[in-house]
Structures are given as C-alpha cells and as structure tokens.
Amino acid sequence: MTEQLAMLMEYQGLDDKVRAIEDELRASAVRKKLLHARNYLVNSQNNLQKMEAEAEELRSLLETVQTKYAASLKELDEMGVHFEAADEESDGDDVADMRRLANNLLNDLTRQEKELTGLMKRLANMDQEVKKMATNIPKAKADYASLKVTYDEELAKVQARTAPIKEEMEALGQKIGDALMARYRSARQSNATNPIVPLSGSRCTGCHMDLPSAAAKKIREEQCIGECENCGRILYAE
Numbered sequence: 371m372t373e374q375l376a377m378l379m380e381y382q383g384l385d386d387k388v389r390a391i392e393d394e395l396r397a398s399a400v401r402k403k404l405l406h407a408r409n410y411l412v413n414s415q416n417n418l419q420k421m422e423a424e425a426e427e428l429r430s431l432l433e434t435v436q437t438k439y440a441a442s443l444k445e446l447d448e449m450g451v452h453f454e455a456a457d458e459e460s461d462g463d464d465v466a467d468m469r470r471l472a473n474n475l476l477n478d479l480t481r482q483e484k485e486l487t488g489l490m491k492r493l494a495n496m497d498q499e500v501k502k503m504a505t506n507i508p509k510a511k512a513d514y515a516s517l518k519v520t521y522d523e524e525l526a527k528v529q530a531r532t533a534p535i536k537e538e539m540e541a542l543g544q545k546i547g548d549a550l551m552a553r554y555r556s557a558r559q560s561n562a563t564n565p566i567v568p569l570s571g572s573r574c575t576g577c578h579m580d581l582p583s584a585a586a587k588k589i590r591e592e593q594c595i596g597e598c599e600n601c602g603r604i605l606y607a608e
C-alpha cells in the first residue's frame with residue numbers, strides 16, 4: 371500500500387467518525403421533535419391564512435345577499451303603495467298580476483333569509499375556528515423556540531466533538547493533495563459508505579461488479595489507485 375493510499379484510508383476513517391457523530395444528531399429525538407414542531411407551526415400559519423381568506427370571502431358573499439334582501443324588501447314596500455293605488459282604479463287582471471309579483475317577491479325574501487341565516491352560522495363557526503387557531507399559534511411558536519434551544523445545545527456538543535477530527539482531516543487532506551482529495555470527495559458523494567474499497571480478483575468489493583480485466587491488472591501490477599466504472603469508488607489492490 372502506498373503512503374498516499376494509507377493516508378487516504380485514514381482520512382476515510384476520520385470522515386466516517388464525523389459522519390457517525392453527525393448522524394446521531396440527525397436521528398435524535400430532539401431533532402425529530404424540532405422538525406415536527408416546525409411543520410406544525412408552518413401548517414397552522416398556512417391554515418390560518420387560508421381560513422381568514424375564506425372568512426373574508428364569506429363576509430363579502432353575506433354582504434351581497436344582504437343587499438339583495440334589502441332590495442327585495444324595498445320592492446315589496448313599493449308594491450304595497452301600488453296596491454293601495456290599484457284598489458280603486460285598476461281592473462282585476464292588474465291586481466292579479468301584482469299579487470303574483472308580490473308572491474314571487476315574498477318567496478325571494480324567504481329564500482334570502484334562509485341563505486342569510488346559513489351564511490351567518492358558517493361565518494360564526496369559522497370565526498371561532500380562526501380564533502382557536504390564532505391562540506394555538508403563539509404556543510406552537512414557543513414550543514418550537516424551546517426545542518430549538520435544546521437542539522442548538524446538542525449541535526454545539528456535536529461540533530465540539532467533530533471539530534478536532536475535522537482539523538486532523540484538514541491536515542491530512544493537505545498531505546494527500548488536491549487531485550486525490552477531489553477523487554475521494556466525488557467517490558464519497560456517489561457512495562455514502564466506504565468510498566475506498568479493495569479489489570477482489572477483478573471485482574469491486576463495493577458494488578460487486580467486475581472491472582475490465584486490463585483495468586484490474588493495472589491496479590494490481592502497478593499498485594496504483596483505480597476507480598470503479600460502475601459505482602465510482604476508489605479501488606486498490608490488497
């Protein structure tokens with residue numbers, strides 16, 4: 371094994387250590403709770419906004435129906451005046467027409483009243499719902515903030531543990547050199563685990579695919595660092 375490869379293997383070991391520590395935090399209960407609290411808060415805020423918009427729409431609909439209702443009332447009122455005038459002068463057909471119109475108007479009014487009652491009930495329910503949500507949100511915010519404090523403490527602990535390892539990696543990376551480090555990073559990016567693996571015969575022990583025999587032979591005979599065409603891992607001969 372070349373010295374460079376030995377350093378790269380050491381680098382991989384340190385990298386794994388850092389990842390394992392960071393994974394602990396990623397899988398921790400506090401992080402899960404924090405994400406949950408954040409989702410809850412965002413959803414609540416979105417729902418509240420949606421509901422407020424719906425309530426606004428309902429209010430405007432209510433206004434429209436109220437206007438129509440007032441117009442129907444006014445029309446009925448005016449018709450009453452006509453009725454009085456008609457009693458003496460008009461013939462029976464006119465009066466019958468007016469009665470029909472008046473009946474239609476009364477039907478409209480009944481329908482509009484029903485609609486108004488329904489709308490007001492829906493609006494009252496919605497207002498109550500909005501109120502409930504609006505009181506929940508500050509609590510959700512406080513929950514999130516307190517979880518964030520705990521999470522940040524955990525994060526600081528993780529960073530304190532990983533910082534010296536990262537320093538070591540930094541120094542090692544400089545000795546390994548930019549070219550090989552770039553290959554390592556690319557291999558790590560496409561393979562979360564074991565970016566450097568040994569050859570077994572002509573097989574990559576990372577993805578278990580066979581290399582072209584010439585490529586495997588070159589790695590073996592020249593004791594150089596190769597690369598798996600299939601998974602992108604760095605390969606070496608044991």
Ligand SMILES: [Zn+2]
Nearest residue numbers: 574577598601
């Ligand atoms: Zn492979």
